[in-house]
Amino acid sequence: MKLLLRTALLAALGVAGIYADVTFQEKTKITGGSLMEVLQKIVNNPNLPPAVGSQMKHTLEDQNFDVYIMGNRMARIGPHQSSIYDLDAGTLTTINHDNQTYAVMTFDELSQRMQQMQQRLGKAQADLQFDAKVDKTGESRKIDGETANETVITLRAKQANNGQDQMVVSTHTWLVPMNAPRQEARNFQKRMGEKAAAAFMGGAAPLMGFASSGLSAVMREMSRLDGGYPALSTTSLTGSLGPGNPLTALAAMSGAGGSTGPNAPLLTTESSFHNFVQGVADPAKFAIPAGYKALKLPASAP
DSSP states (O other), rough: HHHHHHHHHHHHHHHHHSSEEEEEEEEEEEEOOOHHHHHHHHHHOSSSSSHHHHHHHHHSOEEEEEEEETTTTTEEEEEEEEEETTTTTTTEEEEETTTTTTEEHHHHHHHHHHHHHHHHOGGGGGGEEEEEEEEEEEEEEEEEEEEEEEEEEEEEEETTTTOOEEEEEEEEEEEEEOOOOHHHHHHHHHHHHHHHHGGGGGEEEEEETHHHHHHHHHHHHHHTSSSSSSEEEEEEEEOOSTOOOTTTHHHHHOOOOOOOOOOOOEEEEEEEEEEEEEOOOGGGSSOOTTTOOOOOOOOOOO
């Protein structure tokens, strides 16, 4: 009996210890591009509901998050908005600290809403095919005292009927040597990518609309990179705001017409990840703050 109990206890401890807890800091920011001006016009539109305008404005600001991974959960804690991803429950909980509210959405619901939004932004996006290419440049640099090697991910969104480029996403990412906490973070990202690709974009997906499809695909490619963990990544999204491009619909929302050159950046972003520590994460980071009220999201259209 004692042997059975000890075996059961060791088995339970083994299951609990499959995933190690990790904490780190994430910084992201939009650095430029003509689409940035379009988004700013949308944010400043007086007809935009104040709550929506405030959330979009925070999305355009530099973002700083403390990230906690515990088993199959990840919490990204920010000053205005936090997100809790639960892979076992299949949910994304978004917490608005300004309004002291929170909303829970399943991964299936999130995927459905993204598809509906992209359809509203332009029918053409449904006919796109994404091709990704990964190149190691051989370039290196020092980041936080570690040697980082450069890899370039180029993602092309082509029109299915004619093969023409509609959007190109180019990401220069600098990989630092993999260690235990970075590996745990990478493993979680892979599991999340398998569970819900839409969850990669988190709160930015509603703002980026069509562009989020390309950015999400790039992030999935980054989660598969071998040879290190991305310490710093710069992403440039290029395309043309001409006829037939679904990005044109986004520009029209703000009254900004016309088109841009095919090589002019529509959006440039930068992301960095620092201070990886493996250890017991604080369970309180995965809880809804006291006094916050639940929001009931409207049902998505069939």
